[in-house]
Amino acid sequence: xxxxxxxxxxxxxKFAKGAKLEKWHPVFESFTTLxxxxxxxxxxxxxxxxxVDLKRTMMTVIxxxxxxxxxxxxxxxxxxxxxxxxxxxxxFWADQGMKIMMGLKVVLPLIIVSYGVGLTIExxxxxxxxxxxxxxxxxSGMLIPLVMPADVPLxxxxxxxxxxxxxxxxxxxxxxxxxxxVALTARAFLFFAYPTSMSGDxxxxxxxxxxxxxxxxxxxxGDLASFMSDKPVFENLEAYTNHYSLFDxxxxxxxxxxxxxxxxxxxxxxxxxxxxxxxSLRIMASFFAGGYxxxxxxxxxxxxxxxxLPAHFHLVIGGFAFGAVFxxxxxxxxxQTAMGxxxxxxxxxxIAILIRVLNPAYPEGVMLAILFMNxxxxxxxxxxxQSNVKRRLKRLKxx
Amino acid sequence: MSDAAVKTKAPxxxxxSKKNKKxxxxxxxxxxxxxxxxxxxxxxxxxxxxxxxxxxxxxxxLFVLILxxxxxxxxxxxxxxxxxxxVQLVVVAALVIIVNELLKAFLPDVSEKLxxxxxLIITNCIIMGRFEAFAMAxxxxxxxxxxxxxxxxxxxxxxxxAIFRELFGSGTLYGFQIFGNSLPGEExxxxxxxxxxxxxxxxxxxxLIIVGIIIWVQRSRNxxxxxxx
Numbered sequence: 091x092x093x094x095x096x097x098x099x100x101x102x103x104k105f106a107k108g109a110k111l112e113k114w115h116p117v118f119e120s121f122t123t124l125x126x127x128x129x130x131x132x133x134x135x136x137x138x139x140x141x142v143d144l145k146r147t148m149m150t151v152i153x154x155x156x157x158x159x160x161x162x163x164x165x166x167x168x169x170x171x172x173x174x175x176x177x178x179x180x181x182f183w184a185d186q187g188m189k190i191m192m193g194l195k196v197v198l199p200l201i202i203v204s205y206g207v208g209l210t211i212e213x214x215x216x217x218x219x220x221x222x223x224x225x226x227x228x229x230s231g232m233l234i235p236l237v238m239p240a241d242v243p244l245x246x247x248x249x250x251x252x253x254x255x256x257x258x259x260x261x262x263x264x265x266x267x268x269x270x271x272v273a274l275t276a277r278a279f280l281f282f283a284y285p286t287s288m289s290g291d292x293x294x295x296x297x298x299x300x301x302x303x304x305x306x307x308x309x310x311x312g313d314l315a316s317f318m319s320d321k322p323v324f325e326n327l328e329a330y331t332n333h334y335s336l337f338d339x340x341x342x343x344x345x346x347x348x349x350x351x352x353x354x355x356x357x358x359x360x361x362x363x364x365x366x367x368x369x370s371l372r373i374m375a376s377f378f379a380g381g382y383x384x385x386x387x388x389x390x391x392x393x394x395x396x397x398x399l400p401a402h403f404h405l406v407i408g409g410f411a412f413g414a415v416f417x418x419x420x421x422x423x424x425x426q427t428a429m430g431x432x433x434x435x436x437x438x439x440x441i442a443i444l445i446r447v448l449n450p451a452y453p454e455g456v457m458l459a460i461l462f463m464n465x466x467x468x469x470x471x472x473x474x475x476q477s478n479v480k481r482r483l484k485r486l487k488x489x
Numbered sequence: 490m491s492d493a494a495v496k497t498k499a500p501x502x503x504x505x506s507k508k509n510k511k512x513x514x515x516x517x518x519x520x521x522x523x524x525x526x527x528x529x530x531x532x533x534x535x536x537x538x539x540x541x542x543x544x545x546x547x548x549x550x551l552f553v554l555i556l557x558x559x560x561x562x563x564x565x566x567x568x569x570x571x572x573x574x575x576v577q578l579v580v581v582a583a584l585v586i587i588v589n590e591l592l593k594a595f596l597p598d599v600s601e602k603l604x605x606x607x608x609l610i611i612t613n614c615i616i617m618g619r620f621e622a623f624a625m626a627x628x629x630x631x632x633x634x635x636x637x638x639x640x641x642x643x644x645x646x647x648x649x650x651a652i653f654r655e656l657f658g659s660g661t662l663y664g665f666q667i668f669g670n671s672l673p674g675e676e677x678x679x680x681x682x683x684x685x686x687x688x689x690x691x692x693x694x695x696x697l698i699i700v701g702i703i704i705w706v707q708r709s710r711n712x713x714x715x716x717x718x
Contacts, residue, residue, distance in 0.1 A: 245683075246685075257698060283687045283688050283689035283690075284687070285688060
């Protein structure tokens with residue numbers, strides 16, 4: 091480490107103000123502060139209780155995502171093998187080495203493309219505007235591959251990442267200024283721009299074009315949504331729950347976007363986020379509660395098998411848990427006030443399930459619900475603060 | 490009508506004086522009705538899916554604007570100011586009906602695609618805005634120049650947005666295939682490599698984003714356009 095530090099110190103004068111490589115100072119600073127504590131520290135009146143800065147926060151989120159990533163790699167490999175053999179009942183815990191290799195072959199390029207494109211754009215904007223690299227993309231760049239179907243073409247991921255970073259973030263002023271979640275912007279862009287590569291039953295398993303005829307790679311959600319149409323995949327709810335048991339859904343051995351399937355891995359991440367104080371427990375809990383309440387309400391309405399689906403199933407299939415833990419809690423785009431966070435989460439969860447069930451064209455309502463609540467978050471905060479002010483004024487008058 | 494135009498050609502000012510030229514060139518660049526004044530956005534978002542629609546729509550607005558500005562300018566001293574909006578509406582409505590009938594007769598396909606938006610030229614803010622802001626207070630010849638400038642500024646932006654949307658949304662330009670044939674099963678050109686048309690380009694939100702990017706580029710090139718806050 092000392093050796094690396096010496097190199098950094100030797101290089102520093104070259105990037106100083108007025109020196110030859112001044113323009114590249116943001117790039118230099120970004121790399122050095124990623125590895126070392128910055129030399130500039132607060133000189134007087136420090137009120138800091140620990141050394142957590144944006145970079146460390148972001149690193150915590152990435153660590154929290156590792157369980158999802160690892161499980162996602164294995165799961166991707168498993169379903170690729172399923173697609174290759176055409177046998178959906180393949181034993182999950184067999185051929186581990188082969189599955190990990192197959193999964194890595196799909197997931198690694200996605201991560202590389204997402205980080206490569208995103209960081210390049212961040213660097214360009216950093217150099218133009220003269221600030222150091224915005225750390226926010228460290229998390230977004232990891233989230234983007236995790237919310238992609240396994241079979242999505244790499245160039246589409248590149249285009250979506252570029253769109254999300256420029257339109258979703260940089261035009262608002264970069265990290266901390268964005269209105270909507272960057273990773274979800276990328277996913278929403280792909281969802282609307284290339285629907286055939288982002289939804290349906292052909293995209294969730296890598297290399298599916300070459301599979302046997304009659305094999306469907308549909309997800310649990312896709313099969314559920316077919317209850318709303320004339321030709322459901324399953325006869326009734328019982329047939330569905332026999333095929334996708336609650337245990338399988340919680341464990342995550344179902345097809346879906348790379349990182350979203352395993353509720354256990356997501357909850358591990360949630361524990362890390364809550365334990366370190368990075369993610370808001372209020373948002374996560376109220377998001378789940380909102381989804382559960384809406385599930386119950388739809389049960390009361392009833393009518394077909396999708397509406398009758400037990401509410402707890404809604405929480406474990408699709409991207410609901412992943413969205414609640416990693417997307418809705420994004421500190422920049424979520425509500426800031428304590429009460430606001432609860433309202434934000436409740437509505438987010440309710441709208442997510444509402445869209446999922448009642449609009450078969452968008453089986454994944456979580457993405458749209460969170461984006462919608464991102465836009466609403468400042469209004470929620472405004473009214474929470476205003477009601478606080480009003481209450482206090484009233485108290486003051488009565489005294 | 491032309492007599493009046495000739496008569497008002499002030500002897501002191503040449504027909505293409507600097508001031509008159511500026512009336513045409515300004516709206517094309519730093520006073521563009523769409524990107525700077527943010528007028529006529531509705532139609533700019535709705536009908537820019539294909540270049541052809543953009544060209545026809547731009548032409549229609551240009552036609553209505555030139556004739557309308559001329560008529561209003563000629564009548565400007567006769568119109569009682571309390572009912573001027575109604576008079577302006579009658580003029581623009583008459584012109585739009587003419588355009589609509591012409592399009593239906595000679596370009597039925599495009600007319601069907603533009604559907605209600607030709608009729609909605611009546612409410613296009615650019616036209617009413619130019620009547621109010623310019624033709625009511627200026628002589629016919631400058632009014633025509635002003636109409637040409639604003640009409641072309643609107644049409645130009647429409648075509649620019651439509652170029653992006655048609656090229657990336659359908660892979661064609663004015664109906665000609667640029668990237669090859671995209672029909673499934675008989676792909677040619679880029680589509681054989683796995684390229685897919687961007688469906689988002691067809692949707693109106695993307696038109697808004699493209700207009701936004703054009704405004705962004707324009708303002709970063711000319712800092713004086715940025716409002717002081």
